[in-house]
Amino acid sequence: VQLTLIQKTPLDGAVIVSTPQEVALADARRAHTLFDKVGVPTLGLVENMSGEVFGTGGAEAEAARLGAPYLGDLPLDGALRRAGDAGRPLVAVDPQHPASERFRQIAATLAASLDL
Template identity: 45%
Template sequence: MCFIVDFNMKMIPIENYGVKCMSMGFLVDKDAPIVWRGPMVMSALQKMSREVAWGVLDILVVDMPPGTGDAQLTMSQKLQLSGALIVSTPQDVALIDARRGVRMFSKVQVPILGLIENMSYFKCPHCGEPSFIFGAGGARKTAAEMGLQLVGEIPIELDIRKGCDKGMPIVVSAPDSTVSKAYHDVAQTVVMRLEDLAKA
């Protein structure tokens, strides 16, 4: 799916709705498992960050797997990160990993932009009432305990899944929906935090 730029042999990212994207999933067969040891993960991070023709970007977001392993540590050492945004679901077992992530990035002097609660609640498509499937307020409580900003709470919504399957984000298909507003508020808060850090 990826092409090579002739003059510098850098990969061209896929672009849709004005957002550029690159993934290791684009470089392997659709059903091929990606079972890599540490050095291969490090090589992949190098390719994704320095061997892609990103051009001029407002923000580069690197979506990392959960945990505090070699990938996260290497990224914090090799890239000049403006900040780390910690994403967790509300249940206690997930928030344990979130706390570890906060402490790890703090140790390597990467500013913590805040905490996002994903799958915060399920909004019933019939009555519109929220159901807190994974518990209520876990990320909010953790953010308060750790002195962090709660950046946003993203619900589980059927329209998000449908949009993903169709390749159309909900902020495009339903820009006035509650969940689109939640995404917009998260993005706006992150940009403001980055601007504040840049001034400091």
């Protein structure tokens, strides 16, 4: 199903999001291989749920191994969950929250890489 969707959808690139654990990073590697196989560039990797519980740095190290940009990390944070559960992005609910700034940095990096 994923391969068919990728082949039928015009994509400028892919952002791969992974938690820092090895089992999730293995999925990220497979996604990178799939995108590479169909000619979709990997725009970068993002580490989700980064912090004490799941660890840190796994996606950054994987990005280096894959030769892909590391876009940043998003913390495991209750404010993100609450905003998501309410159906409102954290950047709208609390633009000053540190995670909101991380989202803005990732978005700015992606926009620049796509010449937007």
